Amino acid sequence: MEQRNAYIVLNMIEGLGPVSVRRLIDALGSPKAILEADREELMKARGVGEKLALKIITQRDGIDAVAEIEKAAEVGARIITPLDDEYPAALKTIHDPPLALYVLGRILPTDGKAIAIVGSRSTSHYGLSAADRLAYQLGKTGFTVISGLARGTDTAAHCGALKSGGRTIAVLGGALDCLYPPDNAELAGKIAKSGAVISEYPMGRQADRMTFPYRNRIVSGMSMGVLVTESAIKGGSMHTAEAAMEQGRTVFALPGRIDTPGARGPHMLIKNGAKLVESLDDILDEYEFLIPPEERVGPESAAAARPDVPLSEEESKIVETLWQESLDVDSLARAVGFKSHELSGILLGLEMKRVVRMLPGRVVELAEDLKSMRS
Numbered sequence: 001m002e003q004r005n006a007y008i009v010l011n012m013i014e015g016l017g018p019v020s021v022r023r024l025i026d027a028l029g030s031p032k033a034i035l036e037a038d039r040e041e042l043m044k045a046r047g048v049g050e051k052l053a054l055k056i057i058t059q060r061d062g063i064d065a066v067a068e069i070e071k072a073a074e075v076g077a078r079i080i081t082p083l084d085d086e087y088p089a090a091l092k093t094i095h096d097p098p099l100a101l102y103v104l105g106r107i108l109p110t111d112g113k114a115i116a117i118v119g120s121r122s123t124s125h126y127g128l129s130a131a132d133r134l135a136y137q138l139g140k141t142g143f144t145v146i147s148g149l150a151r152g153t154d155t156a157a158h159c160g161a162l163k164s165g166g167r168t169i170a171v172l173g174g175a176l177d178c179l180y181p182p183d184n185a186e187l188a189g190k191i192a193k194s195g196a197v198i199s200e201y202p203m204g205r206q207a208d209r210m211t212f213p214y215r216n217r218i219v220s221g222m223s224m225g226v227l228v229t230e231s232a233i234k235g236g237s238m239h240t241a242e243a244a245m246e247q248g249r250t251v252f253a254l255p256g257r258i259d260t261p262g263a264r265g266p267h268m269l270i271k272n273g274a275k276l277v278e279s280l281d282d283i284l285d286e287y288e289f290l291i292p293p294e295e296r297v298g299p300e301s302a303a304a305a306r307p308d309v310p311l312s313e314e315e316s317k318i319v320e321t322l323w324q325e326s327l328d329v330d331s332l333a334r335a336v337g338f339k340s341h342e343l344s345g346i347l348l349g350l351e352m353k354r355v356v357r358m359l360p361g362r363v364v365e366l367a368e369d370l371k372s373m374r375s
Helices: 003-012 018-028 050-060 065-074 089-093 125-140 153-164 182-194 211-221 236-246 261-271 280-287 313-324 329-336 340-352
Strands: 078-080 101-105 114-118 144-147 168-171 196-199 225-228 250-253 356-359 363-366
Touching (some): 089 211, 114 236, 313 329, 313 363, 329 340
């Protein structure tokens, strides 16, 4: 048996995890040796007692790695192991790297430059908008966006990254042929075409309450940092943040209203040292060596934040002026050189396109998602 096939078999043995496999390899020399060792040899590994040794012996002969590879191929997937070049280098640095990854799409070396965006499934409009906007901006800046394909925040993050034309990776809490939630099947297909949908679970493994928390270490492990948008104090996103801290990744948190339940998790993270995120720059500042300030998005990118909303020459001039600061209508008219009645008509159109908004005192400012892109 090839060593990589041995990894696939070991990954399919129930009750055997990555940490125990690493200890067994240290004791016996290779993944293949684990599948050939007797009970006494297996028990030489630290932490491997008789019970686990018997689990390995009773299960290993009934598992066919080649058949599993064929099952994955039936859904268009490949299985990669730590021996393969495509296996993410970042995952090799965590305490319990997955023994195998089932991959729809491709994992690229550039995916090492990744940020995870996680949050509540039942999130507010504010949380969804922030996840979508920041994922879009990260994608435009060259980051891969990683999330878990769940409803709510995860879905918004993946969609934002896709709209940017960038890459996104979805890490599942069950097997590729047991996609959950099923209503995100179409989204998963779109992600696989330009990024990847991955799982460490063997074919046929349904998602459950145990698999979701366990997969979170992969979400954080593949990322340089994790952004939590909205979460309860004990939400799954907080589990991902904890994994990120243990793995030495940066934790970011989006502040919210103090009377919003979803703000409690991020606020607790901020109190404990997470970096507060108000705009894309708060993330980019952490990785200044990757994205120097002069290469970040500027006013010429304002229209790109709304790819489906074309702007006329006059509208673009107004947006570029407001990029510097919010202005009252009279000051804006003087700055752009338009007559008041001309400006009123253009502003009305921009308001309908949700590019600008009118504040009390006839002050005009950019919409929140455009305003947050200002450096």
